[in-house]
Amino acid sequence: MxxxxxxxxxxxxxxxxxxxxxxxxxxxxxxxxxxxxxxxxxxxxxxxxxxxxxNRIMHFGETTTQRVESAHSILKLHLRNSQANFETLWNVVDGLLRIQHNNIKASFELSFNVVQHEYIDESYRRLRGYVSQRALRLIRDELTRGEDVGHDSTRCGCEIRTTHGLPCAHELNHHIFARSPIPLEDIHVYWQKLSMIPENLVDPSGYNVHDEIQRVLEKFHACTDEDDRLRIIQ
Ligand SMILES: [Zn+2]
Known part of the structure; x- marks a missing residue:
């Protein structure tokens, strides 16, 4: 094996x-x-x-059907047998979806408001609160790998750039060398989606103004750094 x-x-x-x-x-x-x-x-x-x-395609780390299989297995566990009627089935699926929805919202809140100690470094300044915790973890791992890779793209392989849309080790080293924070533009929009609002329910101008204002307010109040506060309201 x-x-x-x-x-x-x-x-x-x-x-x-x-x-x-x-x-x-x-x-x-x-x-x-x-x-x-x-x-x-x-x-x-x-x-x-x-x-x-x-490794040649963008898959954001979803390379197996494990997530679907896991959801299926939990559903079977809750149903207990295959004889359930429609009402029971509806209630179980509804309950599980609500739990999943809340878990996803909680993970967004975490990414949005909580700055973990390992990401207080200046390199993450433009990413904190704007990208998911998972993306930050992957970038942290690439930064560690960058200690061996240097600026050599051949040695780097740039796998995380191709598969996840995130800056790879050699790209990150350019920012470290220039002593500049990692730009948000380097991060694929997939990792910047920290909201449950479906895109097609947002108004035609592209924005849900109420939620955008709420988001800015929350970010402003969660921030303690004066420069960051100014940047948020600009
Ligand atoms: Zn690279």
Whole structure:
């Protein structure tokens, strides 16, 4: 299984070939195994799950169906059996959706109002309160990786830029070197969506004024830095 896992996580064509060859050498004597892997999985679906190919598209980290499977499993747990009538089914699904909705809102509030100690560094100044906590975590990891990568894009690989729309290690090093905060424009809009308002319910001008004002007010009151406060109301 480890061999197959290493094939799935090969992040370049060359590495994929090397690891497949290793797998063929080790398990070539197991009848039908490599033919099964080639014909059932790799031939038609390699682009769907092998890192060498999935790293070339923007997927924001959603590379498995685990989220859906998990929701399905929780629903089955709450239903307890397959004999439920429509009313029971409705109530269970409704209850679960409400919990999920509240959890998502809570995560937005956290991203919006709470500045964690690890992100008080000046580098994060323009991102705090504007991007999700998950994006901040991924950027933090890239900053750590940048200590080995330097300014070399080849060495960097820029995977997080391609797959997540976030600044990669070598890009971040340019900002660190220039002693400038990471610009919000470097972050894909996907990570800046900290609201449950569907885009198609916002008025035609593109803004829900009430919510925008509320958002600015909350951000202003949560902020303690004078410069940041000025920037918010500008
Ligand atoms: Zn890079």
């Amino acid at each position: 480890d061999r197959w896992t290493s094939v799935m996580y090969a992040n370049s064509d060359a590495l994929f070939e090397v690891r497949m060859n290793d797998l063929r050498c080790e398990f070539g004597n197991v009848k039908g195994l490599t033919e099964y892997l080639d014909n059932t999985w790799l031939k038609n679906y390699n682009e769907k799950f092998v890192s060498a190919w999935t």
